[in-house]
Amino acid sequence: MDDTSPDIAALSFEDALRQLEDVVKKLESGEVPLDDSINLYERGEALRKHCQSRLDAAQARIEKIVQGADGSPAGTAPFGEAG
Numbered sequence: 001m002d003d004t005s006p007d008i009a010a011l012s013f014e015d016a017l018r019q020l021e022d023v024v025k026k027l028e029s030g031e032v033p034l035d036d037s038i039n040l041y042e043r044g045e046a047l048r049k050h051c052q053s054r055l056d057a058a059q060a061r062i063e064k065i066v067q068g069a070d071g072s073p074a075g076t077a078p079f080g081e082a083g
Helices: 012-028 034-063
Strands: 074-077
Touching: 012 034
Parallel strands: none
Antiparallel strands: none
16 A cells, blocks of 8 residues: 555545545455455545545535525525425
C-alpha cells in the first residue's frame, strides 16, 4: 500500500470515494497477496466510514433548511420529508 497517500480525514468525499473504488477493484482482481489484501480491506473500511460520515454531515445540513411556499427558509424538518 502507498504510505504517501493523504490522511483519510483530510480527503474530500469525492477523493475518498475514488480511493475506495480503487481498493475494491484491487481486491476484486484477486491478484493481491493475502497480507496486502488485509491492509487494503482495512483502508477500504476506513474510507467507507469517512464517506458515510461526510454523507451524514451533509444530510444534517440539509435537514436544517426547509423552504416555505415563497422559497424562503421556513424551519427545519428531517431529510426526505416535505416541508
